[in-house]
Amino acid sequence: MIRIRNLKKVYRRGDEEVVACDVTALDVERGEHVAIVGKSGLGKTTLLNIVSGIVRPTSGEVRVADVDVGSLGEAKRDRFRGEHIGIVFQTFNLLVPFTALENVLLGAVFAGGADATVRDRAVRLLGRVGLGDRIDHYPNQMSVGQVQRVALCRALINGPDLILADEPLGNQDRETGAEALRVLREIAEEEKRTVVMVTHDPASAELMHRTIDLSELRTAS
Amino acid sequence: MKLVSISLRNLRVRALSSALTTVSIAIGTLLLSALWLLLDETEAQYQYGAQGYGAIVGPKEGSPMDLVLNTVYSLGLSQGHVPFRVYRELHDGEGQIEGTSRRINMMYVIPQARGDTYKQFHIVGTTDEMFSQFFYKGESRDPSTHQHLDLREGRYFTFGHEQFVEFADEYARKRASGEAEDEDHDHDHDHSHGSHSHGDTIHFGPENEAVIGYQVAHDLGLRIGDPITPTHGSADDPGAHVHMESACQVVGILERTGMPVDRMIYIPISTFLSMEGHDAIRDTESQTADSVGLSAIICRGRRYNDNQNLRWAFQGRRDAQAAVAHWEVTRILEIVGNATRVLDVTSWLVLVVAAVSVLVALYNTMNERRREIAIMRSLGARRSQILTIVVAEATLIAFGGALLGIVGCHLSVFGLAGWVADTTGVLLDWTAFSMREVWLILFVTALGGIAGVLPAIKGARTEVAANLGPIS
Numbered sequence A: 001m002i003r004i005r006n007l008k009k010v011y012r013r014g015d016e017e018v019v020a021c022d023v024t025a026l027d028v029e030r031g032e033h034v035a036i037v038g039k040s041g042l043g044k045t046t047l048l049n050i051v052s053g054i055v056r057p058t059s060g061e062v063r064v065a066d067v068d069v070g071s072l073g074e075a076k077r078d079r080f081r082g083e084h085i086g087i088v089f090q091t092f093n094l095l096v097p098f099t100a101l102e103n104v105l106l107g108a109v110f111a112g113g114a115d116a117t118v119r120d121r122a123v124r125l126l127g128r129v130g131l132g133d134r135i136d137h138y139p140n141q142m143s144v145g146q147v148q149r150v151a152l153c154r155a156l157i158n159g160p161d162l163i164l165a166d167e168p169l170g171n172q173d174r175e176t177g178a179e180a181l182r183v184l185r186e187i188a189e190e191e192k193r194t195v196v197m198v199t200h201d202p203a204s205a206e207l208m209h210r211t212i213d214l215s216e217l218r219t220a221s
Numbered sequence B: 001m002k003l004v005s006i007s008l009r010n011l012r013v014r015a016l017s018s019a020l021t022t023v024s025i026a027i028g029t030l031l032l033s034a035l036w037l038l039l040d041e042t043e044a045q046y047q048y049g050a051q052g053y054g055a056i057v058g059p060k061e062g063s064p065m066d067l068v069l070n071t072v073y074s075l076g077l078s079q080g081h082v083p084f085r086v087y088r089e090l091h092d093g094e095g096q097i098e099g100t101s102r103r104i105n106m107m108y109v110i111p112q113a114r115g116d117t118y119k120q121f122h123i124v125g126t127t128d129e130m131f132s133q134f135f136y137k138g139e140s141r142d143p144s145t146h147q148h149l150d151l152r153e154g155r156y157f158t159f160g161h162e163q164f165v166e167f168a169d170e171y172a173r174k175r176a177s178g179e180a181e182d183e184d185h186d187h188d189h190d191h192s193h194g195s196h197s198h199g200d201t202i203h204f205g206p207e208n209e210a211v212i213g214y215q216v217a218h219d220l221g222l223r224i225g226d227p228i229t230p231t232h233g234s235a236d237d238p239g240a241h242v243h244m245e246s247a248c249q250v251v252g253i254l255e256r257t258g259m260p261v262d263r264m265i266y267i268p269i270s271t272f273l274s275m276e277g278h279d280a281i282r283d284t285e286s287q288t289a290d291s292v293g294l295s296a297i298i299c300r301g302r303r304y305n306d307n308q309n310l311r312w313a314f315q316g317r318r319d320a321q322a323a324v325a326h327w328e329v330t331r332i333l334e335i336v337g338n339a340t341r342v343l344d345v346t347s348w349l350v351l352v353v354a355a356v357s358v359l360v361a362l363y364n365t366m367n368e369r370r371r372e373i374a375i376m377r378s379l380g381a382r383r384s385q386i387l388t389i390v391v392a393e394a395t396l397i398a399f400g401g402a403l404l405g406i407v408g409c410h411l412s413v414f415g416l417a418g419w420v421a422d423t424t425g426v427l428l429d430w431t432a433f434s435m436r437e438v439w440l441i442l443f444v445t446a447l448g449g450i451a452g453v454l455p456a457i458k459g460a461r462t463e464v465a466a467n468l469g470p471i472s
Helices: A044-052 A074-084 A100-111 A116-128 A144-156 A174-190 A202-206 B003-013 B015-049 B064-073 B084-092 B161-177 B179-185 B214-220 B269-274 B304-315 B325-368 B370-378 B383-424 B435-451 B453-460 B464-468
Strands: A002-013 A016-028 A033-037 A059-064 A085-088 A162-166 A194-198 A210-213 B055-058 B106-118 B121-126 B135-137 B151-154 B196-198 B201-203 B209-212 B248-254 B264-268 B296-301 B321-324
Touching: A002 A044, A016 A044, A033 A044, A033 A202, A044 A059, A044 A085, A044 A162, A044 A194, A074 A085, A074 A100, A074 B383, A085 A144, A100 A116, A100 A144, A100 B003, A116 A144, A116 A174, A144 A162, A144 A174, A162 A174, A174 A194, A174 A202, B003 B015, B003 B383, B015 B064, B015 B325, B015 B383, B015 B435, B055 B064, B055 B304, B064 B106, B064 B296, B064 B321, B064 B325, B084 B106, B084 B161, B084 B296, B106 B269, B121 B214, B121 B269, B161 B269, B214 B248, B264 B269, B296 B304, B304 B321, B321 B325, B325 B370, B325 B383, B325 B435, B325 B453, B370 B383, B370 B464, B383 B435, B383 B453, B435 B453
Parallel strands: A033 A194, A033 A210, A085 A162, A162 A194, B121 B264, B209 B248
Antiparallel strands: A002 A016, A002 A059, B055 B296, B055 B321, B106 B121, B106 B296, B151 B248, B196 B201, B209 B264
């Protein structure tokens, strides 16, 4: 599903070059659930941004579902992301002016439209995560756990091949976070989705099929 | 859910800012559409309202434009008097007019005496030829097409040319013998001519009858049989006094014409001239009927050239002047047109400033919306979709403002129609919509869309990764 070779993302800060991400080789199979761990500053979020096409790599090859994401133009990367990738952010990033249902539908709107079928799927997904009676609630009317589950549903609405989750448990208590993660894994298993999750939490990482320490993928200097 | 739903929601979230920019667009649209409506109606009504008035003969004092404005639109004051002999010359002279060797053929010659009001409406003393001869629509050569002042209700008063001639002779005779002054002094006691009251009941004299225009009846709620008490001058004048002795009874209500006629009250000219204080003969040397003073004489030549020839004929005379109504109206509209060009430019500027305010308001929100836009981009929104959302916001504001402006314009016209009619003589129809308003809405909407492009570009260029949240 994911194939990365000799990936580097370098930012310039004045005359200084800062390496934000450095991965020699990384492969993730279709349907595999992988946890990415490592110290802060290793570029875990940058890696997810590159895989999702939000950021272009400075060098190296990044293929997702056999598409060379790095070589795509911006509009194509946006479209590709909308159609093939679902993202769960650390801060969940729901849009406050929109209800839970509308937040879930937003992902579909940009991918081509949220018709009645998509709406039904959104309602089903929200029901599945226990928010059937909260679909018209706004993010500020929900608990952190509920917001997290809405974010999960939004990532799943377009039936993505790949789900990228950046510290999806946020600052929640372990029990609530574990429950959300269980739901994510359950749906991903059922629908044969690939999951790549960045986490600091060893217990969450253990729930995945495989754990990769990003520091071990860096080019030897 | 569509992109436009996102735009609408964004406008709702920034309700105050959206409302203020919408109002600014609405004000610009209102000004422009109100100006257009006023101009259209003014032009139409000044052109239309002067039909029927071929040439107007009036006092030598004042300009031809004053004469037309006063006679046709009841604007300004009557500038003086035109002697009765001119009326007799025009009416009975069989086309022979002093000052020209050409024969001038008249279709009608109708006298008018003005200067009194009832509430906000002008009273005009005239003969019944105003109803039987005067027409405001139709071909001169084809009587079947003539559109006269039809009755909606009641009847006309009867006071014709011959009666007027008799009245003038009698008036002059009484004046010469001093009886007229005695009558004036004894008005409160002598009710042989005019009306008098016993308690709450007013008894009207045979000539104290009034035929009123549609607007007069409508605005004052007057019906057949109701009394009208003329006020000398305007009701607002501090020195104005009410002619209780000359109260007239409404005997007829005219059909609506859409002309200034709708705002007139017609009474027999004898009644008007006989009112206390109406000194019909001002000429101290001559006390004959010829010196009885009139405010104006409405004429209509059989051919258009007759009206022009009448004007030339009076150019060298010292007792009166003649104005061709159509010429003066054209001049009035030229003057109005020049003045309104300034207003037109100002209104366009207001609209452009309003569009700029949309641009500034949206542009300023782009900074606070960076995260929101970054999230949408991360969900797969292309730059073009962000562009569409922001441009749609500006377009919706402009469309809402334009609609509000047009509605506001018509409501303003509804509220101000009476004042405009009193001050300009133009009767505004608040229900009159034009295709130009549809084009204005479309134009303003497009202008708003254009104003939204710059903020939209800024929004679409939002850096995604940097605005999503902390990088670990």
